[in-house]
Amino acid sequence: MPENRPPKKDEHPLFEPFAQLMNNMNRLFSERPDKNFLQNMDEFFLHSKPFGGGFVTELKENEKEYIVQAQLPGTKKDQINIEILPQYITITVSHRETLTKEDKTNTVFQQRESWKQSSRTIPFSKPIDQSKVLANYEDGVLTVTIPKKKGKKVNID
Known part of the structure; x- marks a missing residue:
């Protein structure tokens, strides 16, 4: 026993x-x-x-947009949360796991639950267009494309 x-x-x-x-x-x-x-x-x-x-992130920038890539092997889409604010992005990964051990009569004698959360916040040097952000998750790599806001051109009289 x-x-x-x-x-x-x-x-x-x-x-x-x-x-x-x-x-x-x-x-x-x-x-x-x-x-x-x-x-x-x-x-x-x-x-x-x-x-x-946490996890590895990389920020690339060109004239029109920022591209953020996060290495998230083994992570499911529903574990990823992306929050976009005027000049930064926060990527959060949450993982909850429940391990249950039962005996021969299907009586639970041990149950363990774990929860982990990691996040990365990446600031941008220029304002972004929040309405046109695109995200793609494929083969363990999250790619978020964030267009830069275009400034208004002012004519000089």
Whole structure:
């Protein structure tokens, strides 16, 4: 008969990001500084992403538009939310997962639910035309095309 005990600190999924962060901090301060100290700090923050680290985005710009590409492998369309405001875009990815374990009599004896959310906000240097924004998601790559607003040409008398 399985005993009903609380999970150990290192078994609980909520502790994993913090344990990883603590391990990285311990490694940072225990290593002999054979490199520049600031380089060690850069490596620490490069490899320490306690809440999943988000996703990679790239911004391209031409005369007429901005093109934002986000690498979102394994993400479903309904997990992606795009918010457009006058001079920036926010892309948010939400992932909810429920894991249920049942015994032979289909009685639930363990259920675990997790929820993760990552977002990126990208500012634009020029006003955008919010009404003509297009988004496409294909093969794990989200592409958002954002037209720039055209300024009004003023004739000089």
